Amino acid sequence: MQEKFSKILEIMDKTYPSAGTALKYNTPFELLVAVILSAQCTDQQVNRITAGLFKKYNTPQQFAALSPAELAKEIKSCGLYRNKSKYIVEASRAIIARHVGQVPRSRAELEALPGVGRKTAGVVAGVAFGVGVLPVDTHVQRVARRLNLSVAKDPSNIEEDLSAYVLPHKRMAVHHRFIAHGRQTCSARRPACGSCCLKEFCCYPAKEGENLCT
Numbered sequence: 001m002q003e004k005f006s007k008i009l010e011i012m013d014k015t016y017p018s019a020g021t022a023l024k025y026n027t028p029f030e031l032l033v034a035v036i037l038s039a040q041c042t043d044q045q046v047n048r049i050t051a052g053l054f055k056k057y058n059t060p061q062q063f064a065a066l067s068p069a070e071l072a073k074e075i076k077s078c079g080l081y082r083n084k085s086k087y088i089v090e091a092s093r094a095i096i097a098r099h100v101g102q103v104p105r106s107r108a109e110l111e112a113l114p115g116v117g118r119k120t121a122g123v124v125a126g127v128a129f130g131v132g133v134l135p136v137d138t139h140v141q142r143v144a145r146r147l148n149l150s151v152a153k154d155p156s157n158i159e160e161d162l163s164a165y166v167l168p169h170k171r172m173a174v175h176h177r178f179i180a181h182g183r184q185t186c187s188a189r190r191p192a193c194g195s196c197c198l199k200e201f202c203c204y205p206a207k208e209g210e211n212l213c214t
Helices: 002-015 028-037 042-057 060-064 068-074 081-099 108-113 118-129 138-146 154-163 168-182
Strands: none
Touching: 028 042, 028 081, 028 118, 042 068, 068 081, 068 118, 081 168, 108 118, 118 154, 118 168, 138 154, 138 168, 154 168
């Protein structure tokens, strides 16, 4: 498996050399807000929202002073905006109360914030603070399973499987390259299999529970 994964990563490195987060931010706190907003929303739409939002509010103190209803008006064009506004306000208040107004660096402390799950915490910890993590979103999960790098269904288990073959300082780069491949080639419904740079390693299509790589 290590040899196979190494070959896949070598191809991905050449194919997606500039892969990185598409979210626009200036501080770890802005990144946290943007990642919370990105759930079930495109990065492009999040950037359109935050372009105006961060001109008005860009610190935990400013967001903590808002009510969820006030923030909801600012992010209304984002999916699940009511829940997200509540989480962002509550997370801002928690950052002030627990961390002296500074976004915590550890994944565990990030996960303890309201509305911050494992993937969100991993992205913030990895991108903003360089923590060696490999967050698993829907793109990473889909690509990993189609390449038979993990047969797990739970994102935490998929992350564990992938991380076993990647050095900590390279894990966020792998995360971004998997996302780039998932968006540009290996889409959920209509993957561009004919032009895929990884088709020699792929198990798609397969029925649920079936492994075509063995």
